[in-house]
Amino acid sequence: MSVVIIGTLDTKAEEIGFARDVLEAQGVDVHVVDAGVMGEPGFEPETTASEVADAAGTTLEHLREEADRGEAIEAMGDGAAEVAQRLHDEGVLDGVLGLGGSGNTSIATAAMRALPVGVPKVMVSTMASGDTEPYVGSRDVTMMYSVADIEGLNQLSRRIISNAALAMVGMVSNDPDVDVEERPTIAMTMFGVTTPCVQAARERLEDMGYEAIVFHATGTGGRAMESLVEEGVVDGVLDVTTTEWADELVGGVLSAGPDRLEAAGDEGIPQVVSTGALDMVNFGPRDSVPEEFEGRQFHVHNPQVTLMRTTPEENAELGEIISEKLNDATGPTALVLPLEGVSAIDVEGEDFYDPEADAALFDALRSSLEDDVELLEMETDINDEAFAAKLAETLDGYMREAGRAP
Template structure:
């Protein structure tokens, strides 16, 4: 049982040494990884900065002599991720603890994100009270605000660092009493406006012996599902809510990047995909919406979230993108179209009801979809039970045909 501590020992050696001592006082081994570039380590590491640089296919000498700070941080982040992966595969990494400012937070959390979900990851950082998305990404990285800068030991920093060290020990030293069932797993994407569909489909699948994991389609949720599909954790995908592509195309705040919808396609994972919440683009508070969108149709979901209706032109482009992604799939794939509306707000009488925009989306999908993709069209809204049960039934059939379904 060992905790890996990642830090810049040329500037934070005293603090990391203190954290190491606290962890070791609890009977847990420590492996210190040095990611400092500028000077000699203040304490002896178990993996040196030179070894980290080498893991990134470079040398510490080159980073010191020829690289600027940004390039050096990038290389050490890549190296730390490679080192952490190697230590975990060798069975000598049970959890990771990081301490630092913006530089080491970037490096250490890159190492953390390289590890599977479930491996304890705790970052004590001066950056933890701001925007943590670049550090956490789509992984279970916990961040603790250091309050004061991590520069020397004092009555405050000792307490914060000791708490973090003991929290890490607690995570690695105690096996959670969690029941784990060996059931095939279905990944499902959901938004508030597609919740009834997902609830009905989830119940249908669980009644037939599946475990389900629901991902909130907020950008990181979609990326998390894609990552778990690639890891082989997920046996089938019910991609009800592809709204992240609307944000990616139009410029909303909840995009999942251009690789969204690639994982299942490339791995051959059975999938049923729909058009959930493609009627909307997400922004923050109403006053944060860029001026270029003034005059569009908006719905204030809450004080922090403003939704903007997609146009027929945008929906036509979204249809082309989704069709291209699904046509590239190497496994069984169905596209399911809810002709009665793609979200709660798109239903008749609601703010985003726009038959012209929906028709543009559906027509682009029909026109561009490859012959190997099954097309399922239902004269129902996405949140109708008939639609939810139909897509769940289709995915159940695919997974069973692939030999991955629940035992009879």
């Protein structure tokens, strides 16, 4: 068992040394990576700060001469990521532990995000009680709030650092003994308003012999799915819920970025896509919605989530964007349209029922898709069981043609 600790030994050597001692007392080998820039390390690490800088394509001398904190943090984060990947590839990294303030949190979590999902990652941070998305991203990073600043050892910091180190010991030393059945893996996307569809499609696919991994289409969920597709973890994609593109286009809070809907096409794996929840843009509490959207149609999903109906003009643009992404796919691709509603609240009698807006979306898709993309249409809403069955059967057909079926 080997744990890598990433930290700035010019400022946090005492605390990092304490974490090292706790780990070693439990029989764990420790490899310390020094990410400090301005001062000398409090003790000799296994990987020096100079080596980390070199891994980032720069030098420690240059970073010291520039004395630019932002540049230094970015460079050491890049270097730490390279070092962590190398150590993992060499089989000497079973888990990674970090501790520090905003600077070292940025550096250590950059390294953590570079590692595969499933590798234990624990970050003790002064930043863990706020917005952790920049640090966690789409990876399984465990954030532990340090409560007090990480500055010297005291009764509080010793207990918290010990807890983090012992948690890491538990992660790296215990085999969960989970039976893993090798089955083709399907990635799926879901939102609350597309849940019945995804549940029914998942159950049908699992009955066919596939394993399904469902991602919540909240921005990070879409990015996580795309990254796992790129890593080769996924054999096929059932992208029911493409709502993150509405947030990317209009300015909602759940965007997955401009690369969403590209990974499956780039990797050439079978994908079946639909238009789930493209009727909505996501915001936080109602009073957090930007003033520019006043006068639009809203649905308060809960006190923390406010949904805004997309307009015909926005839907037409979304249709063109999605068509462009699917047209570029190198593998078998289908788009399946639910003509009677793209979400649970986009059906007759519900708040977002708007046939004109849906028609603008569907017309743009029809006119923009190239012949290589199979276009299927059904006179149902997205949560109809027959629609879910069509999605699953279409993907299964592609998987069989590609030799990826069970």
